[in-house]
Amino acid sequence: MNNPLDQSVSVIKGIGEETEHNLQLMGIYTVRDLLEFFPYRYDDFRLRNLEEVQHDERITVEGRVHSEPSLVYYGRKKSRLTMKVLVGKTLITAVFFNQPYLKNKINMQDIITLTGKWDQYRLTITVQEMKLGSVQRTADFEPVYAVKEKLTVKQLRKYIHSAFSTFGDYIEESLPEDIRTSYKLYSRKRAMHSMHFPQSEKDLKQARRAIVYEEFLLFQLKMQALRKFEREHSHGIEINYDLEKLKQFIASLPFPLTEAQKRVVNEICGDLKSPVRMNRLLQGDVGSGKTVVAAMALFAAITAGYQGALMVPTEILAEQHADSLHQLLEPHGIRISLLTSSVKGKKRKLLLEQLQAGEIDLVIGTHALIQNDVNFHKLGLVITDEQHRFGVEQRRILREKGEAPDVLFMTATPIPRTLAITVFGEMDVSIIDELPAGRKTIETYWVKHDMLDRVLRFIEKELQKGRQAYVICPLIEESDKLDVQNAIDVHAMLAQHFGSHYHVGLMHGRLPAEEKDSVMKAFAQNEVQLLVSTTVVEVGVNVPNATMMVIYDAERFGLSQLHQLRGRVGRGNDQSYCILLADPKTEIGKERMKIMTETNDGFVLSEKDLELRGPGDFFGRKQSGVPEFKVADMVHDYRALETARSDAQTFIQSERFWNDAEFKFLRTRLQQSGVLQGEKLD
Ligand code: ADP
Ligand code: MG
Secondary structure (H helix, E strand, O other): OOOHHHOEHHHOOOOOHHHHHHHHHOOOOEHHHHHOOOOOEEEEOOEOOOOOOOOOOEEEEEEEEOOOOEEEEEOOOEEEEEEEEEEOOEEEEEEEEOOHHHHHOOOOOOEEEEEEEEEOOOOEEEEEEEEEOOOOOOOOEEEEOOOOOOOOHHHHHHHHHHHHHHHHHHOOOOOOHHHHHHHOOOOHHHHHHHHHOOOOHHHHHHHHHHHHHHHHHHHHHHHHHHHHHHHHHOEOOOOOOOHHHHHHHHHHOOOOOOHHHHHHHHHHHHHHHOOEOOEEEEEEOOOOOHHHHHHHHHHHHHHOOOEEEEEOOOHHHHHHHHHHHHHHHHHHOOOEEEEOOOOOHHHHHHHHHHHHHOOOOEEEEOHHHHOOOOOOOOEEEEEEOOHHHOOHHHHHHHHOOOOOOEEEEEEOOOOOHHHHHHHOOOOEEEEEOOOOOOOOOOEEEEEOHHHHHHHHHHHHHHHHOOOEEEEEOOEOOOOOOOOOOEHHHHHHHHHHHHOOOOOEEEEOOOOOHHHHHHHHHHHHOOOOOEEEEOHHHHOOOOOOOEEEEEEOOHHHOOHHHHHHHHOOOOOOOOOOEEEEEOOOOOHHHHHHHHHHHHOOOHHHHHHHHHHHHOHHHHOOOOOOOOOOOOOOOOOOOHHHHHHHHHHHHHHHHOHHHHHOHHHHHHHHHHHHHOHHHOOOOO
16 A cells, blocks of 8 residues: 555645645645655744854844834835843844834833844844744744745645644654664654754754765665666676786886876776776876876777777867877887867778777777767777766766777866765776875965066066966956956066067967967977966876966866866976965955965865865866755765765665665665666766
């Protein structure tokens, strides 16, 4: 029999046709939906001591009226009623807007309870709710719901209350008792009840704890189920690479591998050999040496007779990778080609033929690689660099190329752990958490824009030493909306300042591809010493002689992005510098600049970035793929997230989870989400 909770909300007393319709517009169809429609915040009605409250806080206080209420009218129909109220030993002012009738209701010496916004400097409370007398509330916290349509919070509370008293006993447990006991978690019924009707702060905290865990657990179960399903149903290829040849290749490298590089190469090679399809994310800070790791993996696949593909987001990067992989792999007889959108006509046709005939071992390119007419002879391994710039859809197309090739995603934007296990929860993760020995840390300074003269002298000193410098600006052209220095203006200014001795180049996204290329080449060959650019140089560009970077309006960038930009210097043996020009207006803005000067660790910065900007902003608006939780918060509840993840891994592997009646609830939810049929998550 179906659970009564799955009946339409219309079975609840007081919900007629119209209300039912309005609830449906809020996504509430069943009694269950209603009970799981949790408040988004709570009003705190605990009586507060004025010594402890903060400016601008919403507070509730009780006091005695100490002056005759005085009423002032202003504008059309607007009024302000003020009076003095003695709260404890403090005489404060209470202000009521547009409630003139209260003048006759409130009298000197009355005891009143006021809720409103507190102005600490003017000792004034702007009252939102007033009750005469000393109020005995049933609860300190009142839930506030995100109601829509014509519904009010009050109505919703009433319906939920009624739903609980009629149907509360049908709420199923989501976890076996032993697990609940060991985590000291509320039962599901109690947690749900206390979410709506908390008795105290502690009660609410416990309720939230249980709901958050359940929400994370369910999410992680989906991820793990998907992963299990992919492992069992999508047969990959076993790439039996030639270990001896791989060892020789590694020995031929101009440097010894770092321990972290060795570890991740082992992880990747394990995936190559295994019949299970590789779906791995490789994370490493800028300069940690991911390219060599990619080269080793590709080399290994090629020794087994397979082809490899390396996909990158920009043409500049494609060329650069082609160059460095050429140097590394060509001496070992590997045939490499570059396929970008500027490869056209006959040249392209020939290349595609060679690729299909297996006459090319490794192809490097941009999006051009995943077009329909690109066919491989025997594609074994696909690597994408800076993968978060490719959308989820492109990730999928890539995986479906060839006969289930192994796929490795590389990213230089260290992803905070919490995001890595949510957004990329279905993937295996390898991390290079070590830089090659002997790297100098980039010295970073934060200065205000009015110090520009000194910055220019600093740049000049580096240029005199034969070094090169980047100057980064947020925008290309002047915009009346944003008061930011633009690349074109800055270029003009610097060309005037340095032009007699040095070449000053300009680089931005709106230049034609050929011009971008020629500017980049000129900079790489030190024909241009000072490069003014927008963020196009953010990813992967490698010019070791550049030792200086100045970033205009640095407060406009995210920390991870600043770190990426900064990673363009410090690539050679000389000391490098990064100067952040910024006049942040907020405390958070100042804190962000300070953090940049204090750490060079991309992982630390990415965690901070997430904390300061929130998960939605982390990847930029377009293709975030960050899941939304109803109650849980990835940043603040990250411990629960990690627990849920490891529990989900255990559960999915256990007999008990799949058979035990106590897990029925979670299994049903999994089924409803479609992952057990191998369908994709949204
Ligand atoms: P990223 O991880 O940012 O892509 P790269 O692969 O471009 O880093 O490597 C940055 C630089 O470090 C390159 O010049 C590369 O040759 C060098 N490198 C890589 N691995 C090592 C190592 N183990 N020891 C010394 N230098 C290395
Ligand atoms: Mg790289």
